[in-house]
Amino acid sequence: MNVHEYQAKEIFSKYNVPVPRGLLATTVEEAVENAKKLGGNIWVVKAQIHAGGRGLGGGVKVAKSIEEVQKYASEILGMTLVTHQTGPEGKLVQKVYIEEGVDIADELYLGVVLDRAKEMPVIMASTEGGMEIEKVAEESPEKIIKVAVDPTIGFQGFHGRELAFGLGLPKEQVGKFIKFASALYRVYMENDAELIEINPLVKTGSGDFIALDGKMGFDDSALGRHPEIEAMRDLSEEDSDEREASEYGLSYVALDGEIGCMVNGAGLAMGTMDTINYMGGTPANFLDVGGKANAQTVAKGFEIILKNKNVKAIFVNIFGGIVRCDRIANGILEATKLVDVHVPVVVRLDGTNAKEAAEILQNAGIKNIITASDLGDGAKKAVLAAKGEL
Amino acid sequence: MSILVNKDTKVIVQGFTGKEGTFHAEQCLAYGTKIVGGVTPNKGGQTHLGKPVFNTVKDAVLQTGATVSMIFVPPAFVADAIMEAADAGIELAVIITEGAPVKDMMFAKMYAIKNGMKTIGPNCPGIITAQECKIGIMPGMVFKKGNVGLISKSGTLTYEGANQVCNEGFGITTAVGIGGDPIIGLSYKQLLPMFEEDPETEAIVMIGEIGGDLEIQAAEFIKKNITKPVVAFIAGQTAPKGKRMGHAGAIVSGSAGTAKEKMEALEKAGVHVVVSPAEIGKKVAEVLKK
Numbered sequence: 001m002n003v004h005e006y007q008a009k010e011i012f013s014k015y016n017v018p019v020p021r022g023l024l025a026t027t028v029e030e031a032v033e034n035a036k037k038l039g040g041n042i043w044v045v046k047a048q049i050h051a052g053g054r055g056l057g058g059g060v061k062v063a064k065s066i067e068e069v070q071k072y073a074s075e076i077l078g079m080t081l082v083t084h085q086t087g088p089e090g091k092l093v094q095k096v097y098i099e100e101g102v103d104i105a106d107e108l109y110l111g112v113v114l115d116r117a118k119e120m121p122v123i124m125a126s127t128e129g130g131m132e133i134e135k136v137a138e139e140s141p142e143k144i145i146k147v148a149v150d151p152t153i154g155f156q157g158f159h160g161r162e163l164a165f166g167l168g169l170p171k172e173q174v175g176k177f178i179k180f181a182s183a184l185y186r187v188y189m190e191n192d193a194e195l196i197e198i199n200p201l202v203k204t205g206s207g208d209f210i211a212l213d214g215k216m217g218f219d220d221s222a223l224g225r226h227p228e229i230e231a232m233r234d235l236s237e238e239d240s241d242e243r244e245a246s247e248y249g250l251s252y253v254a255l256d257g258e259i260g261c262m263v264n265g266a267g268l269a270m271g272t273m274d275t276i277n278y279m280g281g282t283p284a285n286f287l288d289v290g291g292k293a294n295a296q297t298v299a300k301g302f303e304i305i306l307k308n309k310n311v312k313a314i315f316v317n318i319f320g321g322i323v324r325c326d327r328i329a330n331g332i333l334e335a336t337k338l339v340d341v342h343v344p345v346v347v348r349l350d351g352t353n354a355k356e357a358a359e360i361l362q363n364a365g366i367k368n369i370i371t372a373s374d375l376g377d378g379a380k381k382a383v384l385a386a387k388g389e390l
Numbered sequence: 391m392s393i394l395v396n397k398d399t400k401v402i403v404q405g406f407t408g409k410e411g412t413f414h415a416e417q418c419l420a421y422g423t424k425i426v427g428g429v430t431p432n433k434g435g436q437t438h439l440g441k442p443v444f445n446t447v448k449d450a451v452l453q454t455g456a457t458v459s460m461i462f463v464p465p466a467f468v469a470d471a472i473m474e475a476a477d478a479g480i481e482l483a484v485i486i487t488e489g490a491p492v493k494d495m496m497f498a499k500m501y502a503i504k505n506g507m508k509t510i511g512p513n514c515p516g517i518i519t520a521q522e523c524k525i526g527i528m529p530g531m532v533f534k535k536g537n538v539g540l541i542s543k544s545g546t547l548t549y550e551g552a553n554q555v556c557n558e559g560f561g562i563t564t565a566v567g568i569g570g571d572p573i574i575g576l577s578y579k580q581l582l583p584m585f586e587e588d589p590e591t592e593a594i595v596m597i598g599e600i601g602g603d604l605e606i607q608a609a610e611f612i613k614k615n616i617t618k619p620v621v622a623f624i625a626g627q628t629a630p631k632g633k634r635m636g637h638a639g640a641i642v643s644g645s646a647g648t649a650k651e652k653m654e655a656l657e658k659a660g661v662h663v664v665v666s667p668a669e670i671g672k673k674v675a676e677v678l679k680k
Contacts, residue, residue, distance in 0.1 A: 085632075114492060114572055114573075116572050116573070116601075116602040116603065116639070117602075117603055117607070119496060119499060119500075119573050120496060134644040134645065137644070138645070151493070151496055151497065151500075152497070152500060189493065192491055192492070192493050194492070219491055219492050219493065220638075221465060221489045221490060221491045221492065221638065222491035222492070222493065222494075224466065225466070225491075251635075251636045253629075253630070253633050253634075253635060255628070255630065263546075264546055265544055265545050265546025265547065265636075266544060266570060266599075266635055266636025266637045266640060267542070267543060267544020267545065267546060267547040267570065267597065267599055267625045267636075267637070267640075268544060268546035268547050268550060268625075268667070269635070269636060270544075270599060270600070270625035270626040270628070270629055270635055270636075270640070271544075271547055271550070271623065271625045271666070271667035273626075273627075273628040273629070274625060274626070274627045274628050274649075274665065274666055274667070275666040275667065275668050276628075277627065277628045278665050278666040279666075283628055286629070286633075286635055286636070288636040319546045319549045319550050319553070320529065321515070321527065321528055321529040321545065321546065321549055350550075350553065351529050351532065351549060351553075352529050374668065375550065375666075375667060375668040376666065376668030376669075379666075379668065
């Protein structure tokens, strides 16, 4: 789960990670009011969406007067912001964050993620603040300092020194930076974060560090013990089909091909997409029905797959282990009653109770259903069916 | 022969009396697995599925001599259960539970290693030595005895791969589902040398997926240390970047962890890489008939 910048900064503040003062607004009037409340003579109006690259897309503006705050807030609120992370369809901006201006002397990068190879958190720092870190990693990896922290000892002084000296900070700033990084490590561990990024981390004219931006993602498996973070969930930022699917225990990701897929198990679901591709077709989605599939969830799966108008055929590929094939077969029959399945459905059922399942499907005698003997045969038939050649 | 577990392995079940624990323990017993008891706090002294229930893993180990634990406890308690097993001297913990917090696994795995306990999973189907010992949730009838070892991040692809190998007239020595979480126990690099040493195993199937770099580590290891033929499939060639594909660890972040990168590394290491999982059985047959 991801949160907005203003929410990440709320969390940072609790741990004494310095952030600029700011207030959230959902209307232009509120934005103006917030700017007045904050005082000063320079403000930043920032679109709040779950995507990076907001500045380049025109979602972040510096205002030098209250009139400009009003102007930018009215431009940004309600706009569809397109960045390299939103996809071409962009995202509707429903909230802006009004922040006090900050005296910027230098821009750095600071992040914390899980190092999967070392199996511990790694703090990453770079002098190349404001740039996309993936780009820095590709073009000049030597400019990223990585320090893994063994969680059984936690963040120690030496971790901080390695980062601070690696960044080439002058000695009067080393202590301040270590304090900042140490606090950020606590934010990561105590909230079960999956990722934290501060880009840029600003060094002010007076040599202080402040998080100008803030991005946080959380481990979904740990949300149960962080109700305050779960309450920050913004459903309007999530794909509605993916969310609907997850409510039924299905894992769904939309793709741009023509063959809808319904599979049990994430690995086999990906393998099915790959096989369709290998046979010359294109998958329309990833869909894992999980280990507890029943008639209702299968029907829901069909409904979600068929919402996508590009779908020309569906491939149901089940290898029954915990999931029993006869239940899936019944689910398919049920689904054809509940949902108008207007495209051909290729069904391959193998494993537990596959024989019973085959009988159920045969006895039902539904047109549109084509049975397949194995994975390769099923993918081939689905590709042909999508082309109208079967 | 086999790796890690066989017909004599004594197994306990943590989360024995729960719904999942009960169902799968029953299936394992029916397969022939030597389940000697289980652990459910506050139910010590009872009998379940004809086996004794203990309050603690220590009691269970003391009374039964079990060396392996199959763990079914809910995700919030899984780290505690793993560490309890390690503390009690269990040699191998097979963690079936899905949805364990990553931070918990960080600590649990470190503690397991410190105590010399191996772990498999979490979020995995378990381990099976064909027609001897099933510790997990896989459909036992798929696995016929033979000469192929199998290591897979995905549950259903484990069944798919094993089924194809058996349909080609071969069979399985041991199959290990290692799970698709960001932090897992035994992986390719630790399991490959076990299969290399196992005299019965003549070929190895490894099934990977997008995310992380375990398959890349495996490729480097194979190049230097593995003489038996390896057939590999990497799932997720058609997966979009930045999207989590079902498994918590199956995500291409930035440009790292793609299927293409892993397939190329494995090919360079002399592994027989197939583009579709539908080709696993045929490729194994081809390699073994050479």
